[in-house]
Amino acid sequence: MNTLPNFLDLGLINPKRGDKYSPNLFRFLKKHRSLAQYGWVWKDPEGMRWLGYIHDGDFIGCRLMSALCGWGDVACYPQVQFVASLDVVKDFWPQYVAIGRCAIDPAHTEAFLSAENRFADRGDTRTCNWCGTQQYRQTKKRTVIETVWVNL
Ligand SMILES: [Zn+2]
Numbered sequence: 001m002n003t004l005p006n007f008l009d010l011g012l013i014n015p016k017r018g019d020k021y022s023p024n025l026f027r028f029l030k031k032h033r034s035l036a037q038y039g040w041v042w043k044d045p046e047g048m049r050w051l052g053y054i055h056d057g058d059f060i061g062c063r064l065m066s067a068l069c070g071w072g073d074v075a076c077y078p079q080v081q082f083v084a085s086l087d088v089v090k091d092f093w094p095q096y097v098a099i100g101r102c103a104i105d106p107a108h109t110e111a112f113l114s115a116e117n118r119f120a121d122r123g124d125t126r127t128c129n130w131c132g133t134q135q136y137r138q139t140k141k142r143t144v145i146e147t148v149w150v151n152l
Pocket of ligand 1: 128
């Protein structure tokens, strides 16, 4: 795959439309217009997600988490082996437009900024206000084995 437009409408992911959209990612894409227009999300073999595009055999972009955290450094990754190992996540942007940051965190375990209203708690259950996922609180018993030095 080469530099194909991603058809992302930035206006749809403006955090003013809802706190499910990352303010950092929005700012990042406004700053890096080429990524806003051509950036796709990719997965490497270790499961790391990247935001960028392939141009003349080089990957131009950054780690998705870097963009989400507001660290705006975009670099060129020319290693052929790296570029060949990337798989595009074709449905990422439509998912992100629909459910926001839950597309990044479907397990609902990440602590995002500006996410104080993500969940509606009700006793031992909660509902995600961004995507509708319901969860229940599960209590697990753990055995902890600790090794310490003891005087003879
Ligand atoms: Zn959710």
